[in-house]
Amino acid sequence: MSHKVIIPIGPYHPLQEEPELFRLYVEGEKVVDIDIVIGYMHRGIEELSEHKHFDQVAFLVERICGICSSSHPYAFVLAVEDILGGEVNVVPERALYIRTIIDELQRVHSHLLWLGLAGHFIGYNTVWMWAWKYREPVLDCFEMICGNRNHYGMSKIGGVRRDIRDEDIPVLKKALDDLTPAVDMFKGAVMDDPVIQARLKGIGVLTKQQAIDWAVVGPTARASGVNIDVRRDDPYGAYDRVNWNVIVEKDGDVFAKTTVRILELYESVNIIRQCLNKMPKGEIDANIKDVPPGEGIGRVEAPRGECFHYVRSDGTNRPIRHKIRAPSFMNVASNKVAAVGGTISDAAITLAAVDPCYCCTERLIVLDKRTDKKMMNGWDLIKLSQEKTEKLRKGTI
């Protein structure tokens, strides 16, 4: 029998916002199987939600994720508004535009965050520093609109909690104008670089059929040629009132996932600009008091894909069932096929390519299965990944 070693990545690792454990089964350099263990961050939010009244739930679900913190409350209020007769029939026009602007600003900061991390893990620390530098002004925009850099507290059943003031609009436009040349730079630095192409092309491939069978969503699906985007397919907010494109790539590798995210940055900037220009004056809240009995589904295209909320109401002020499905629930599971067959040095970037967020704590050890002896820590694995890029650059492999 060949000598099989288990490499655990996680539960605490900087590639992941939520702690999760990937056990890579390797033979030599090759990953032959993978076991995914989640549950470290299970906080029972679905159950908690049944004990809060509808207004509180929006704040509760905002705490599910610090990066997609507009997507969850937005999907939840859409589900409740579905019971009430549909977002477009309930929510004032101006609020639709404000919701869209917040949702897109969130996508910009999230994609830049991922791009920086991806750059770091393959040894392009300049991309990392730049991406996070240009993400900062986006967070400043959030602070200006909602008073917070990350938890916005904007979504409310029937509208939004805060208006965008007229004097803030030129500031937002200026920020977008400054961002576009930065995105141009990333596009050139990442997509035209032969070393990055050699490093990311053909790595962590998820074929179109696999993407369908695993029902992945968002950039992970679009990079595999599955043309889906909730913003276009089941429009909400002001997405059907502005012009924009869905970015689809065919190859399904890490490079395609990177391309999709970079090109989506342009679309997001474009959407926000149009929204700022077209946003009508008027009310921002319909002052909904009661939620009738019924069931509703709301979904939002979060930066990582479709975020799905189902709410059932019995006419009281609390939901009797609130089902939440974040995009990573589908995407992370697909690593089972994407990472198998690759090498250890590619595992870090492959597992990160579905964008499972970021965590400040890290802990990773490589154990020899026979002796349980420590062989490698998290930093060693990143070093391994960076060394491979360096070798490619020098042309030694």
Add this chain to the structure above:
Amino acid sequence: MSIADEIKEKLKEKIVDWYQHSSRRIYFSVKPKDIKEVARFLFRELGLRFAIATGQDTPQGLEILYHFSFDKTGEIISARVLIEDKKNPEIDSLATMFPAAEWIEREMWELLGINFRGHPNLKRLLLAEEWPEGKYPLRHEHESR
């Protein structure tokens, strides 16, 4: 022919109840024994995307809503089953047909205690190893509201 008409025609013997909430939200009920055939038709023949399933504890029994998304029109078609036997709730697993159902069935198994027949890897997904056997957090009997 719209996707709704196609489903109605093809599955007319299996559909117990049909409810269109709005232009893009459709719910229908089927018997638990038919779910595998219904899901196969929706996923494989019509090419709907499996979005997720919602399990819930109701006074009548344990209910599962299988949400399928038709991305060309933005419709969500939810197939509803009611498992009346709360003592030994059982239903066929869909994970054998498409792996996307694997995790959510594990989740419903541990949180609601529904046994999925034929599931390839029925073990805990979210709950800790030390969580007691036979206690299901999303069942309502354990609490006083």
